[in-house]
Amino acid sequence: MTKSYHSLDEIRTHVTRIDNEILALLAERRQLSLEVAKSKIKTTKPVRDQEREQALLLRLIDQGNQHQLDANYVTQIFHTIIEDSVLFQQAYLQKLTNPDSLQPVVRVSFLGAKGSYSNLASRQYFSRKQTKLVEMSCSNFRDVVNVVETGQADYGVLPIENTSSGSINEVYDLLQHTSLSIVGEITQPIEHCLLTAVPTSLDKIDTLYSHPQPHQQCSEYLRTMGDIRQEYTSSTADAMQQVAELKQPNVAAIGNASSGELYGLTPLKTGIANQQENFTRFIVVARKAVDVTPLIPAKTTLIMSTGQKPGSLVECLLVLRNLNINMAKLESRPVIGNPWEEMFYVDVETNLKSEAMQQALEELTRLTKFIKVLGCYPSENVKPTEVDYLEE
Numbered sequence: 001m002t003k004s005y006h007s008l009d010e011i012r013t014h015v016t017r018i019d020n021e022i023l024a025l026l027a028e029r030r031q032l033s034l035e036v037a038k039s040k041i042k043t044t045k046p047v048r049d050q051e052r053e054q055a056l057l058l059r060l061i062d063q064g065n066q067h068q069l070d071a072n073y074v075t076q077i078f079h080t081i082i083e084d085s086v087l088f089q090q091a092y093l094q095k096l097t098n099p100d101s102l103q104p105v106v107r108v109s110f111l112g113a114k115g116s117y118s119n120l121a122s123r124q125y126f127s128r129k130q131t132k133l134v135e136m137s138c139s140n141f142r143d144v145v146n147v148v149e150t151g152q153a154d155y156g157v158l159p160i161e162n163t164s165s166g167s168i169n170e171v172y173d174l175l176q177h178t179s180l181s182i183v184g185e186i187t188q189p190i191e192h193c194l195l196t197a198v199p200t201s202l203d204k205i206d207t208l209y210s211h212p213q214p215h216q217q218c219s220e221y222l223r224t225m226g227d228i229r230q231e232y233t234s235s236t237a238d239a240m241q242q243v244a245e246l247k248q249p250n251v252a253a254i255g256n257a258s259s260g261e262l263y264g265l266t267p268l269k270t271g272i273a274n275q276q277e278n279f280t281r282f283i284v285v286a287r288k289a290v291d292v293t294p295l296i297p298a299k300t301t302l303i304m305s306t307g308q309k310p311g312s313l314v315e316c317l318l319v320l321r322n323l324n325i326n327m328a329k330l331e332s333r334p335v336i337g338n339p340w341e342e343m344f345y346v347d348v349e350t351n352l353k354s355e356a357m358q359q360a361l362e363e364l365t366r367l368t369k370f371i372k373v374l375g376c377y378p379s380e381n382v383k384p385t386e387v388d389y390l391e392e
């Protein structure tokens with residue numbers, strides 16, 4: 001039965017109390033997931049247990065039903081809670097596996113000023129790692145790498161591919177020549193908006209500030225805007241900063257709504273990317289490689305050049321297939337100074353230390369002219385467990 005209340009303030013006091021209780025329970029659940037992780041170390045069970053998740057979701061949907069909470073609402077909330085629990089356990093196990101990898105304070109470099117997509121990705125990546133961040137803004141990708149190589153930063157965060165505009169070639173090319181290792185990855189939703197500094201309307205906009213990547217990712221919407229002057233900037237944050245300083249009704253920046261807020265910009269038009277599902281995958285690089293515990297899913301990235309013998313790439317890919325190694329991505333880039341020669345970048349969903357991967361490396365070394373492991377790192381992509389609740 002619903003209780004009767006006297007005033008809005010009184011109702012809000014109760015809502016606040018419930019919200020606080022929800023938060024306290026979430027924190028308690030998160031702590032319990034650490035106990036689960038400790039028990040999994042003892043029994044060498046993998047962190048992810050989708051059978052348990054299925055059972056838990058179905059039970060909660062049923063339970064929710066009894067409180068008139070619909071199944072969609074319940075699953076969405078618990079997908080988020082389970083994702084946190086899995087990532088929290090992964091972070092904990094990784095810290096045990098690499099005891100000196102994460103210091104209490106880490107310096108992280110990324111492209112752009114505060115609020116750039118790379119800045120948001122680095123905050124997100126380190127959010128469950130229980131470490132304090134010192135942020136280092138860089139004005140180009142080469143500097144992001146350089147400051148880590150020279151020891152001025154501990155980690156660098158670099159975008160590597162986007163679901164609309166594809167691979168970020170400049171970053172792939174930097175990886176060919178760096179001594180750094182890939183130690184992590186994170187995929188971030190990218191929600192582009194047109195942001196302005198003063199109240200205005202779409203028909204007044206004649207100048208657009210943007211980094212070339214987001215510009216490309218929004219090309220279809222931008223075509224509908226007709227003839228506008230394009231000012232390219234070195235980062236999204238730079239675009240937002242310039243528009244904030246100009247304070248003109250005819251200029252807009254492409255950026256993310258929450259980053260725009262930092263610059264006092266408001267969205268004039270949201271959801272302008274070519275694909276609604278616009279994601280960017282970022283990699284995290286460091287001077288020292290990490291090991292990934294076998295209890296969590298790992299990815300390994302290699303680069304190799306096969307020379308120009310016909311069929312040599314196919315032979316390499318057959319090695320992976322025959323060892324049941326799943327390839328998540330294959331990218332090729334020209335080798336500077338060797339016309340028509342290609343460097344292949346391969347992401348596989350396998351731990352570097354696994355027997356299969358060790359055997360693959362042995363065979364690939366024989367088949368290739370050059371091969372190098374860029375890193376082995378935890379896969380942080382926690383795909384939600386599907387439940388068939390409609391048939392219940």
Ligand SMILES: C=C(O[C@@H]1C=C(C(=O)O)C=C[C@H]1O)C(=O)O
Pocket residue numbers: 033036047048049050052053056081082083085086
């Ligand atoms: C907490 C556990 O680890 C993972 C997280 C789960 C959760 O948050 O409920 C459930 C199953 C596992 O994928 C567990 O195994 O119980």
